Amino acid sequence: MTITKYLLSAALFLFSLSAKAQQQQRLNTGWEFLRSDLGGIWEAVRPVGKGNPEASPIWEKVTLPHCVNASDAVDPDVNYYQGPAWYRTRLKIDNPYAGGRTILHFEGAGQKTDVYIYTTKVASHTGGYDEWTADITEAVEAFKKSAQFKGTVPVSIRTDNSRDLEMIPSSLSDFNVYGGIYRYLNLVYVPPVSIRQLHATPEVSSDGKTAKLAVAVQLYNPGGLTGAQLKTVLKDPSGKVIGEKSTALSSLSGNLPAAIFDIKKPKRWHTDAPLLYTVETTVASNNATHTLAAKTGFRTFEFVKNGPFLLNGQRLLLKGTHRHEDHAGVAAAMTEEMMREEMIVMKEMGVNFIRLGHYQQSRIILNLCDSLGMVVWEEIPWCRGGLGGPVYKEQAKRMLTNMIAQHYNHPSVIIWGLGNENDWPGDFAEFDKDKIRAFMKELHDLSHQLDPSRKTAIRRCDFCKDIVDVYSPSIWAGWYRGIYTEYKATSEAEMKRVNHFLHVEWGGDSHASRHSEAPDKALQSIKTGGGTDERAGDASLYGGAARVSKDGDWSESYICNLMDWHLKEQETMPWLTGTAQWVFKDFSTPIRPDNPVPYMNQKGLVERDLTKKEAYYVFQSYWAEKPMAHIYGHSQPVRWGQEGEEKMVKVYSNCDEAELFVNGKSLGRKKRSSADFPAAGLRWNTTFNKGHNDVRVVAVKGKIKTEDKITFQYQTDTWGKPAKMTLEKTAVEGNIVTLQVKLFDAKGVQCLDAADFVRFSLAGDGRLIDNLGTSSGARYVQLYNGRAIIKADTGLGGVNVAAVKCEGIPTVTLAL
Known part of the structure; x- marks a missing residue:
């Protein structure tokens, strides 16, 4: 048996949406994990038992999806692990189809993967993000005939x-190049002839009144059966x-036409509808059937x-963001529920476009x-x-x-991206622009060959900007x-340099819960007219010309102004x-160890656990319905300034008008105008009471009234x-204690601009809830306005006993 016999083609087994329970199941439980290599399969x-207690290293019980780097990717004191890891389980395999095939379907595992049934390697795959399958049928049947078979089949998987x-x-x-089985793994039973790929190609007439849908399939028929x-x-x-x-x-081989449908008055897919x-499609052969279903749209x-960009003949301003497959506590191993929550929060912000980076x-x-x-x-x-x-x-x-084959049917997809920052050298002694151009052209041509309908x-x-259809x-x-x-001026100049311009990646970092009373101060030292691009060394926090990324305060206050300006200009x-x-x-990310939350890219509108930053609401005020x-x-629990000093209160809202109340007194109503920066005109200057203050807003859109309030x-x-x-301690909920450290001067006045790093530790039976990559879930973190929070179990x-260290300041402790 050769490995290649078990390797299937690029787009294998996109599997039925309506598969019966016995035909497909997620293999989430019953796994053991080892974060190291083995001497061999x-x-x-x-066997491990009383007579052989040291026959195997210690394995950890885990559930799938599982990422090798769930914790260490944001550990401030170690490099994240890059190396082999093993998973093992025992499966009861009972294929209901006579002569059927038993498949392991990987939705993604990083980055190189080997699959074993007992001691037989049945498949290998390179690539951490595309789907693939391993046909384990023969290996399972061979093991069932052996003396070692006791009702279950051992499955071992090595990732690297x-x-x-x-x-x-x-x-x-x-970004981290993660390891592990960090997407779902499925056990699938199919009959001797099954559908491994279904492609639906829609075409809409120019007037939108009619449409065609061509359906083609590829079959999986390892037994070489004829007729279906x-x-x-x-x-x-x-x-x-x-x-x-x-x-x-x-x-039964090759790309097979299944059907062509003519549709009158097609209901067209749109971001709003x-x-x-x-x-x-169902294939029937040899007294067995297999159905594969897919969604499509016109x-x-x-x-x-x-x-501009037109969708269904009408202008649509693409209001977009980006997504990385990453989350607090699990890294890449997000569950379906986590993914759904994230995308809904995104849609509630008003997003109608996303680049999956x-x-x-x-x-x-x-x-x-x-x-x-x-x-998409x-x-x-x-x-x-x-280029290697x-x-x-x-x-x-x-x-x-694989990407095109596996995601071909999704009406949301309009662009296949061929690369990112391919002008960035470093992996090879040679950096040849002509060779990069030649390979980019090869990918461009391949994309259009596989899918002429997308850009x-x-x-x-x-x-390489002249090679692709759309350039950013x-x-x-x-x-x-x-x-x-x-x-705006930079964007317009860049737009004129290419046929099709789409600006992806803009914004900046913000340290959640850090605020400023003078957020734009850093702009005073920034030279203008020299370009707004990113160049070598600009991402560094040290050296080079003055720039906000290095010299700014990384406050939410500044980022809100930056986002606000961009959004009002886009209109x-x-x-x-x-x-x-x-x-x-x-x-x-492994390349940002010195950020306020070490090893975190903090350009998000929400934190790594989906906690919303202030900038989220800026976008919502422009985009949400x-x-x-x-x-x-x-x-921001504390604001600061002189007694009697006028301070600005900003309200981000998509309502027509709003009325602000400070300490019970109305400051009047204002109408929203997006051209009126900042906060689209919904801002009020006022004085605050020394000490406690209450602020409330009542906003109206049509006949709907909405309110918000804060205290500080x-x-x-x-x-x-x-x-x-x-x-x-600021809160106690069961075993979970919330701890807050504050920094003061010698007179006991809180230092509200302090941005020192502090390190939390805990001695005793408990543990810090850290390595989450959030401002309140990191044991080593920069202060935000002279304070920092963490939780402990x-x-x-x-x-x-909890302790906090800060360079140059006496360590403090607290018995819990």
């Missing part, structure tokens, strides 16, 4: 995310059957030359984009580093092929270069296709050099 399966210059993505990328019947059913968005076609097959049709789109993402995410109404740019992980050799190129082409795109590789240059006005008021750019802010959620109002400063302290005492800390009780 025998160490994973050899070791650094490898001949693999994509590059380890120079600004295909039946294809088309259902409209309400579930009504509107078409049915049958065909007899003599040959994501209407989906269902295609179900829509047209166009990028007007040097102009920088790799093929879970099928669950694409399904959600279809059903929620989000236009999805790309392969050719990201930074340069034949093995490297082959992987890139294979991953592009290609890249971001930030200026010497690097524009980071007000963060890496320039100031944010240069955004005045009639030629703009759209943009995608970078990035929706903070995510981990549901009436909302949000007073800036919910995570107003500090007028000025502070000197930090001298001491306090540590206190006191465990079984007894004595626990």
